[in-house]
Amino acid sequence: MGRRSVHSPEELRQLILDASQTIVERNGITGLSAREIARMIGYSPGTLYNIFENLDDVLLTLQVQLMGRTLEHMKRVPLGPDNDKNIEALAYGYVDFALVNRRMWNLFLAHSLPPGTSVPVLLHDYTNSLMDIVRGALEPIAPHEPRESLDAMARAFWAGLNGITAIAATEKGVYLTPATAQSYAKELTTLFLKGLRSEAAHR
Structure with a gap:
């Protein structure tokens, strides 16, 4: 009552x-x-x-809060003079945060927006701020790339990391599990940086 x-x-x-x-x-x-x-x-x-308004509104608000916490966590990742290590540190920090909060992280997978519902503006803002951090770390590695290209690179790289966290957080993966997620993230980062430097060398 x-x-x-x-x-x-x-x-x-x-x-x-x-x-x-x-x-x-x-x-x-x-x-x-x-x-x-x-x-x-x-x-x-x-x-x-x-x-x-309803439970969907509650869930969307939780997702906005989670992304805000993610952004604050990523802002605290220590970066140094080694550009490659900075990308590795950001990838590690992101995957670590997702796995520590894996039940909440599953909200991004389990909850679908009802028809006619827009993604909250604040969620867009947090995501864009996160991409700004990644783009800023990529810029010294590819200094001659235009901003639009760096934005696309940052989002593509982060999409790969999101795939890793999505599978690991569900704890349903065969090979990709919470225990192996960081090794997959490191492999993705290594291949991404190798491809980025190879492309830059041929310009």
């Missing part, structure tokens, strides 16, 4: 998000329901719909 509200709308919003994250981390996306969220926070299920 619900209780009389003793929290502000913003406090309730965060309570709902915290409870939702806990549920997803424990039981995956299939365990999430308005009733279970309400049970955890001590309010009626209808309270959720006073704050969020």
Whole structure:
């Protein structure tokens, strides 16, 4: 049974998000329901719909928060004078963050946008900021490449890393597992940098 509200709308919003994250981390996306969220926070299920449009809205908000945390994590990856090592460090940091948060990471795979729903602007912003970090690390390796080309390279490289994290995070891979994901990321990085330098040498 619900209780009389003793929290502000913003406090309730965060309570709902915290409870939702806990549920997803424990039981995956299939365990999430308005009733279970309400049970955890001590309010009626209808309270959720006073704050969020629906469960999809909750899940999208969790994904935005997760990408924001990813960006902050990547900003803290230490970079040095060795350009190749910088790319390796960024790749390692990204895969490490995904695997530490693998249950939440699966949200990007398990949750599909309902028809007519747009990707939140903030999610685009976080993703673009992440690509800025990667592009900045690639620029010293390919200094003569135009920005558009560097952007495409950064996104292609990150798409490969996302493929690795997607398979590893589900824990359903045969060879690509949480235990082997970093070795695959390192191999991808090595091949990517080799191809990048080879292309630059032939210009």
